[in-house]
Amino acid sequence: MRQDSTRDWDHMTLTRHHHAASRDALVDELAERVRDAIRREGVDPQREPGVVRRIATAEVRAHDERSLTGQVAPVAEPEAVVGELVARISGFGPLQPFLEDPEVEEIWINDPSRVFIARNGRHELTNLMLTAAQVTELVERMLKSSGRRVDLSRPFVDAMLPEGHRLHVVLEGISRGFSAVNIRKFVLRASRVTDLVELGSLSARAAAFLEASVRAGLNILVAGGTQTGKTTMLNCLAAAIPGGERVVSAEEVYELRFPHPDWVPLQTRQAGLEGTGEIRLRDLVKESLRMRPSRLIVGEVRAEECLDLLLALNAGLPGMCTIHANSAREALVKVCTLPLLAGENISARFVVPTVAASLDLVVHLGIDEHGVRRVNEIVGVPGRVESDVIETQPLFERHGGELRRTPGVPPRVERYERIGIDVHGLLSDPAPGPREAV
Structure with a gap:
């Protein structure tokens, strides 16, 4: 009986991993199509996220229409996939939900496995786990939108993101172990x-x-x-x-x-x-x-x-x-x-x-x-x-x-x-x- 239960659990785990891998492959494919459409239309994804969302919605809808013929698998959660595509192409990937959360005031990365946020003046350790490559890609994308740079000759940088958030980066070597990234969000709670x-x-x-x-x-x-x-x-x-x-x-x-x-x-x-x-x-x-x-x-x-x-x-x-x-x-x-x-x-x-x-x-x-x-x-x-x-x-x-x-x-x-x-x-x-x- 115990062997049967273990076998069933292993089967469920393998099935879950298979579905996750299939979903990731589908999102990768859709992301490439959205990027192609963006290049054809000459859209700046950092400055025109609304256009990116329109293109992503159209690509997901077109994929679902092809799934009716049985050629491809349907998209399980179209809205979630559209949001992920926009975050990956126009936003800042895994950090985008925190950037969109009005309660989050600040985000900082001490190393890829330790991502913190400040909410209502208090610090929280999130369950987000990144890779070194993801952090490097995020920093490069953020700096590209600001026109500023960071390198060995200038290992610090202050930059402004498209939504008005302030980015500060300290490269590894000055920061021990890993590059330190800090994003201070522009949260407008008072104007007078x-x-x-x-x-x-x-x-x-x-x-x-x-x-x-x-x-x-x-x-x-x-x-x-x-x-x-x-x-x-x-x-x-x-x-x-x-x-x-x-x-x-x-x-x-x-x-x-x-x-x-x-x-x-x-x-x-x-x-x-x-x-x-x-x-x-x-x-x-x-x-x-x-x-x-x-x-x-x-x-x-x-x-x-x-x-x-x-x-x-x-x-x-x-x-x-x-x-x-x-x-x-x-x-x-x-x-x-x-x-x-x-x-x-x-x-x-x-x-x-x-x-x-x-x-x-x-x-x-x-x-x-x-x-x-x-x-x-x-x-x-x-x-x-x-x-x-x-x-x-x-x-x-x-x-x-x-x-x-x-x-x-x-x-x-x-x-x-x-x-x-x-x-x-x-x-x-x-x-x-x-x-x-x-």
């Missing part, structure tokens, strides 16, 4: 500061104050750790810029997305094969000043470009940027330190008062134990320096899970008055909204 109130990131009064500050032309520094929502906050603030102003932004990779009728986004460029042609973020900041901007936005300051941004803000050009820091105070210290990288002739005696005169607000973000991104503090910079320390005025602070108004006085009150905003009244009276404290 009022949306952040709905998400519980800040209070309605703080949102009204930040929106008024942008309209008044204050210079705002958005600070926080990795994945705390700095770019989302910058997008929401930028959406409040009046439509009559001209906006120029500079980023390492395009990540900013906000509605504005007069906006020129700029992006850095890698050096070519000859080692020439590199465009650094500092170059973009300098170039943007020649484009008659009314506002300057820098995606993130990390190095000497901070000096050029400060000089622009100090000359009267309103602007915003983000920076990695653990608090508003640390953000100001870092902004005072980064310009020193620009050259030996730059001293702290020049930088510290320039920072105090150039920045008006610091918005610090954090992420709690549940993965919720929140504004932890909003600090005003009145422009005074005492013993090489920039004075600050706390305007909002988070206490016991609530973002509360503090007695601090906002800077540049005259700028609010210039556009008809009573900022003291705005801060003293609760702003209308779904919730006041979050």
